[in-house]
Every structure is written in C-alpha cells, then in structure tokens.
Amino acid sequence: MRSTYTLTISLIASAILATPLLYYNLSLLIAELPTIAGFNFASWPPLGVDFKVILNVFYLVFSTLLLVPAIIYSSPVAYALSLIIHAFRGDYGVLLSAVYVLPIFFYGALSVFSEGWRAGQLYSFRFNVSPFLVLAMGYSSIMVLVVLASYYSGILLWGYISALRGVRLDKPVLDPLVDFFTINPVGVVILVGFMALGLYLFSEALAETLISYVKPSKLVAVKVLRDMDFEAPIKPPLSSLRNMVISLALSPPIYYLVLLNLSKFGFISEDPIMGVLARWASSLLVLAVVWRILTRLLTRFDEAEPGPWNVILGALLIVLLYGLAYVAGYWNPGADGLSPSRVDEALKNIMLGYYTTLFDMVKLILVLVGVAP
C-alpha cells in the first residue's frame, strides 16, 4: 500500500531530479521563441521558415513532455529518453554531463523506494543503529568497487576496440571486410555491441557459476529449478555436436540454391564488400535454420515421442531442397522426376564453396582478435 505521504515525497523528489533538464529545455525553448515568432506561416510555402529550428523546437517539446511521466512515475526510462532526444538535436554535452545523467540512477532508486516502502514499516522493522553504520560503509565500499570495476573494464574494452579499429591488412580479399568492422560506423557499432554484450554475459555467467560452486544454496537452487520451464527435453550427450555435423553436411546445397536464387532476383550486390557480406550472411542463416530444424527433429526422436511435427519438419527440409532446385532451374520435375541428378553433380563444388566461405569468416575473426596473423 503506497501511502499519500510516500506518493507526495516521491513526486517532490522526482520533480527536483528533473529540474536541471527541465530548466535547460525551457530555457532553450524560450530562446527559440523570437525566431519562431518571425516566421510567416500565413503564406504557402511559409516564408523565412527555417525547418531546422522547427525540428529543434519539436525535439525540445518532446523532451520536455517526456519529463512528465518521468516525474509522475519516477521512471528512469522516460528520463533517459528525454535525455537522448538532445543527441538528435546535435547537443551531445547533455549526455556527457553528470548533472543530467546521474538523475537516471536516482530515479531508479526513487521508484524502488516508492514501490517498496510501506506505511507503518518504521514500526515493523527494528534494528540497532551501529550495525547500520557498518552497513553504510560496507555498501559504499562495494559501490566504489562496482564503479571502479566498471570504469576500468569500460576503459580497457574501449582501448581494445580502438586497437581493433586500427587494424590494417594487406590482403585484397579481406581488406574490405576488415574496413567494414574498423571504419564503417555500422560495422563498428556491431563490433562494440558484441563486445558489450560479451562483457555483460561473461560477468553474469561467471558470477552465477562461481557462486553456485563456492557457496551453493539449496533454497536458491530449488527456487531456480521450480521457476524453470517444465518442458525440459532430455538431450543425449554431445547431441549439439551431432546436430552440428549433420547440419554442416546438409547446409551446402541449400546455401548454394539460396545464393543462386538471391542472385537471380538481384539481391546480391555487385559491390565486392556487400557481395561477400551477403554470402556470409546467407551461409550463417542457412546453417542456423538447418541446425534449428534438425535439433528440433532429432530431439523429438531422442525423446521417443514422435509426433506429426517430426514428419512435417523432415518433409520441410526435402521440400525446401527440391523447391530451391526447381526455382534455380537445376531440377525439371517433368524430365527428372524425383531424382535431381544435376544437383548431385554440382554437390562437390557447392560443398567446397560453402566450407571456404565459413572458413573465411572464422579466419577473419581470428585475425581481428589477434590470434592469427
């Protein structure tokens, strides 16, 4: 039960936290008013109207409006969005200023308190004061450690990414791809995204695994097990590896036919970089789809409870293969029947091409991370 008292305090605190950004937004808006007043909207097209100013005002109004839910609901997300809008205006300073960024954390804390604090809890919770000084010191120390760890991991990772961006290869085939990940902003964003995700997932997995072994908790283990989905298939050992091997054997013809069809319909660019990227993407996508279908199919066989889905999924692979062969012109049902002999003839070359593409990808990753020259 949220008391009126808690609600009022939370609203006041929210408003105080939003004040710097609100003040900033309003001051910019007021500064733009004389410019807007000078526009002549009566004529069409409007005379003397600078659309950049209009867009700027729109951003400012939107940013200000987002502060309303931020204040009412103590929402850090609404506040963060309000902040990010300034980046669209080209005003990057707001995102780098602690005065504007730190309230996100305070909003988080405020929403936790306003949701969790109950009327009358001061009576319910009793404790000695002295241990709380220890707690405050302990918690502060932990927070300092957390901040330091995050700061140094951030610096280190960014330094690594910067070093990666400086990589230059003297290889005509790989150069365009390396450039994509080092110079092309989209490629760099993908790279950084993977790195950040890697950092987060690694720390998450490391912490949970270590804790589970160093200090196992029966209560937590039981709770985790109970919260898991009941539909947990029993997988035989090394089934993933088995599926991978079968997928690698099945993927090349499908990949080849997909690529052939994409070229036929003009989806493969003539540009060397885009061409290589399209081939990579196709090879990975085909491998993922085949792997997924096979895993599903074989897991059901492993469970010894075959159902209609097994037949459907198996048939899907065959239909896909024949369908693509037909579209690509490799198979003529009238003449060949169900024996696409020309596909078999081309299989050897197709497999070689597919595995070369995969190998190129793996090689590039090794080169980028400095394992291979």
Place this chain on the structure above:
Amino acid sequence: MSGIVASTGRVSAIILVASALIALDVFWAVDSGALGLTLIGFLAALRVYNAVAQTSLSACRVYVDVKGSVEGKPLTVEYNVCNNSWIPIALVEVSLVYPSYLKLVRGSPGGLTVIPPRECVKYRAELLARVGKHKIGPLKAVLRDLFGFFRGLELTLGDPVEVKVKPREDESLRRVLLEISRSVGLSRARRPGEGSEFYATRDYKPGDEVRRVYWKALAKGRMAVKEFERESTLHTLFLILADKSMLYGPQLSTPLEHIARITVTIARHLASKGDYVGLLVVSNGKTLGGRLERGWKGYRRVADALSNIDYDSIIGSTENPESGISPEQLVGKLLASTPSREKVNVILINTVEGTEKYSRQFKKLQSLKACTLHSFIIIPHLYGIEKLKAFERAVYRIKTYEDTRKAYDKVRELRREGIKAVPVTPWDAAAKIISKLETVRGLA
C-alpha cells in the same frame, strides 16, 4: 527467470544512454564510447554483487516468535532475519504471508529493509487475534539493488507458524450466569440423595448404613440418620456446525466468534459446578473435539477445540454434500461422544443453512432418545448491524427480514418433530442458552 537475478525494465534506461554514448563516439567522434561501455560495465558489476547478495540472503537464518493467543488481543509475529555473511544485503523487499481474514493492527505487511553483515533485522507485525487456528508466515523476500535495475528470486524466509487463539471469556456473560444460577460450586438438586452437603435428618429405616446414623439424635433416644442433598450433574455437549455463514459480519463479531465466546464462558461455568461438558465442531467435513469430560478438564477441551477451528478450511469449504463428513457419520460421532447411561443435552448452535443440511439426522437422533437436542438457530445478517448508522440499519433490516423468516420457519418445523428449537439474535443468544441449561438443571 532463468538465473538467480533478473534485470528489470529500468535497465533499459542505462542501456539506452550507453548505446547513445557509443553511437556518438562511432558516428560523430564525440569521445564518449568509453563512458558508454563503463555504464554497461556498471550494470555487469552490479549484477555480480546482486548475485552474491542473493546467495547471502538465501543463507540468512530466520527465527520466528509469536506472542498472544487470546481473542481480541494483539497477536505479535516477530521474524528475526540474521545475515551470517560479511556481505551487506541491500535492499530487500519483505512481505509477510498471513490470512486475509486477519487484520493488521500495527506495523506494515512488508516493506523495504537492509540487512547489515553479521547482524539481524527484526520484522514485527501486530495482527488482531481471532479465535481459531491460523497459519502465519513465512516471510517472502525479494532482493533488489539500490537503483532497482535487478531483481532476485522470490525467497521464503523462515517457516510458517501455526497459531491457536482461544476465545475470550465474556465477563458480563459470567455475571449473567451467576445471577441465573444463584450459586457457585457444585449444583444441588434440592432433593435427598448422593452428595456431600447436609440436607436433613429422618427416622432410621432397616437397611440404612450405620455410618449415616445421626449420633446426637441417638443420644437423645431417637434413631435417625443424616440425609445429604443430591448433587445434580449436567451432561452438556455443544455442537457447532461451522460453515461459511458462520463467518458473516465484522471481525470479532461474526456468529462463530460470538458463539465461541458464549460456549467457552458457559463451559467454564459448568466446569466450576463439576458438570460434564464437551464440544463438537464440524467444519468442512471434519470434526473437532467431541468427548465429554468432567469439570476443568472438560472446559480445557472445549477451549482447545475452539482454538483449533481452521478458518481456511471453512472459507475453502465446498458446497458439495458428498465431501467431508456425512450426516450419518455425524450422528455416529455424536452417539460415540455421549455416555450411554446419562441423558446428554446437546446444544446445537447453527444457522438455518447448517441446520437444514443435518435436519433429517437430528430428527432421527431425537427419536432414538439418546440425547435431548436443543437447537438454537442464529440469524447471521443481524451480526454487526449495531455498527451501522440508523438509516443504513433500517435499509439493512429489509435484507435481514428474509433470514429471520427462514429461521422462524425452521424453528416451527423442528418443534413439530419434537426438537426444542428457538431462534436467537446476537443480543439474546447467551441468555437463552443459559436459561435453557438452568431449566434443564432444575428438572434434573
């Protein structure tokens, strides 16, 4: 939730800002990428701390203490949560699990707290005690970080405790009892017989015991013996059919609680007179108590049976007549509870619904002459009516009219079958039951 700590929606705020900072660096060379990654690193580090704190929380030792076991008094529940590790646990959202029919009178049903390392935090809540058996606890705890970015698993701390609350004895009712019975101590029948109190002397008859010879009269030449006043002993079995209609009304003023107070007060009175007393409670197809015991033992058994009434089973009881104890079984239980040599007065207190369910069996029981049934039919909708304002009360009386009419119809039906039935209201129930018992005693 797959892991032991999960992220909340608030994390997206930091991820948004971090992404924006990285994008600024990449696209516009603002030199903010490191800061963006630092924010992601902050989330990762915070998550690691939360996983550690979650493990410490699950390892906390919990001690439970409950004080208060009398109806209407505060029922204080105390949970001591002790953190044995060196890791501070902050913050923990705690909530107490307790039945919805118990009212929290002081404190909060939960809240936010922190648990310092190597220290304990005491959670205390005061509930209004209601007669019966209640399951209180455990504590549910969810770990949150200070910024609310992560949320741990919901853990249960400590075990639930079973609390038995005895009914409060009604002091005013005790005075009424004393006034009606006009005496304390053992009841006498005002007739000669077996007893300890001197009654009169009479002339000796052959066969009289020699030890009864009145020696003072013999010294004067008259052969007389002493006579003692016969002690009358009542055998009273209260039978309460606790169904949902018995829980109608405001807290502490429901028919069940009111009847429990009357029963325990009368049981005490009967115990002080050395009578046999017992209680049989039928709730959700199960029976409680039943055996007749003499004096204080009987009183204690009655109080225990009342404090064992399980509200959850009454509230969760189904209307399926096939479930639980059958009317035949109830009759069997009743007959087993009553000694064969003595006539037992069964004080049946119930609403019309309960009486209707077992009506046929009561008639059969009456015909067996194994006991004397005295049926008191209560009208639930009259309970708590005094707390309404005058106008509301007047409107509400329209609703209670139908109930009252049904009760009177039932009484007439039972009387035709030879069962002594009477409708009672919250204001006259006690007096009518006591009067009936005293009338029975006078006839004994």
